[in-house]
């Protein structure tokens with residue numbers, strides 16, 4: 161294989177890897193403050209894309225439509241926590257996880273109902289020919305995907321490390337009781353976490369829809385991949401989730417290059433199983449760690 | 453700066469298990485009161501019920517005349533009552549400074565008192581000033597206990613509850629912590645101290661309560677309790693009073 165061709169696969173891997181990273185971050189944020197896996201995370205991705213197309217159809221320019229979609233999805237994430245999950249918190253994690261599965265089904269059917277069964281597409285943010293990098297072609301939209309991922313990661317890092325809210329979220333990820341003794345309203349933190357996770361998923365859906373199209377049923381597949389990426393990173397800190405996403409994207413892409421495209425979608429499942437069996441703390445996790 | 457804490461006829465437990473039975477206890481403003489009793493007597497349960505981690509089944513808790521019975525812990529700390537919990541419950545993966553900052557979460561971000569209290573805590577435990585950037589889980593047990601007390605003080609409490617601050621620590625460290633508690637009391641803070649080490653607790657406190665099977669069995673001035681035959685027999689190992 162020529163260098164340029166190899167580079168092409170790497171670029172493709174980093175492109176889908178960024179999307180997995182954003183979805184994985186959503187899993188990590190919710191897991192951090194609640195200790196549960198939110199199986200509706202993939203639907204937030206779907207809503208981001210589908211709602212952007214809808215807002216775009218109303219005549220809004222693409223960036224504004226995308227912002228509106230991210231904000232709407234964040235609001236839905238908050239409402240989902242507030243009205244579907246909060247009252248059941250005392251019922252324990254299993255019940256909550258099952259509710260997120262139910263929630264994902266509801267979001268899916270609603271999306272099919274409201275936006276139709278067809279593939280939906282969106283123009284690229286900045287249409288134009290691909291850019292040549294060392295012989296490999298990079299779509300302009302891929303640059304947007306990377307740029308938005310970097311912005312999201314930096315903002316999230318700043319939030320966790322530098323703000324009062326972020327400190328409260330980290331406290332919450334360590335012990336709810338201790339956090340409450342400090343005056344932290346943990347119920348509110350959990351709600352905010354769902355909003356942030358939904359926004360991250362929606363941002364990924366918004367950024368990638370010009371490349372892949374989207375539809376009401378796009379959430380499940382990306383949910384599995386984002387989850388695999390989060391597990392690969394050890395459901396640990398945000399940085400680990402991002403690396404997990406990029407590694408997974410690269411593994412997929414290189415498996416297409418060197419093995420066969422038949423197995424591309426099986427990679428994330430294989431990664432999931434291998435990590436869970438062999439290294440449940442993920443690539444970066446240690447036995448005792450901070451969850452976010 | 454201290455406020456009066458009153459606990460009246462408090463009953464509390466876990467699910468269907470009743471632990472506390474009709475507990476009545478009072479800490480006057482600026483007083484240090486100790487609660488002693490054997491393992492499983494219900495001392496920690498009482499502190500949890502007062503701080504809001506457990507919802508009392510009956511009875512009342514008032515703080516400076518304000519009822520706080522059944523309030524959520526995040527609201528109780530805003531009423532200026534802080535708990536240094538059993539096992540310390542530090543945010544282990546976070547730094548010393550982050551723990552202290554989170555300790556002040558209940559106060560407005562611009563509260564000028566926060567900076568003053570940070571100074572005060574660092575004066576009380578100079579080690580916390582030197583180790584600000586250290587991950588708190590890597591502190592020694594004694595240092596962790598100092599951080600737990602410091603973190604509680606960062607909420608600017610008028611009443612401080614402590615659950616066995618001496619547990620598992622070396623005598624020298626225990627002395628440092630109790631010296632700090634004496635200082636806080638002399639500054640007017642009201643303190644309710646739960647201790648296994650009855651000798652130690654009764655030496656520092658003004659008054660004491662003895663808890664047995666979830667109820668108050670005895671109460672009185674600390675020196676009276678120290679001399680009490682029953683207390684000596686049950687909690688002071690029957691030893692004669694040690695000389696200081």
Ligand SMILES: Nc1ncnc2c1ncn2[C@@H]1O[C@H](COP(=O)(O)OP(=O)(O)OP(=O)(O)O)[C@@H](O)[C@H]1O
Nearest residue numbers: 466469471489490491492493494495496497498648
């Ligand atoms: N989370 C819990 N669930 C059920 N029962 C509990 C729980 N915590 C404590 N108990 C029970 O409540 C009773 C009182 O426990 P508590 O921790 O208040 O005792 P304590 O006086 O603090 O003891 P120690 O000196 O050992 O800390 C014990 O019988 C204990 O088994």
Ligand SMILES: [Mg+2]
Nearest residue numbers: 495496497538
């Ligand atoms: Mg106890």
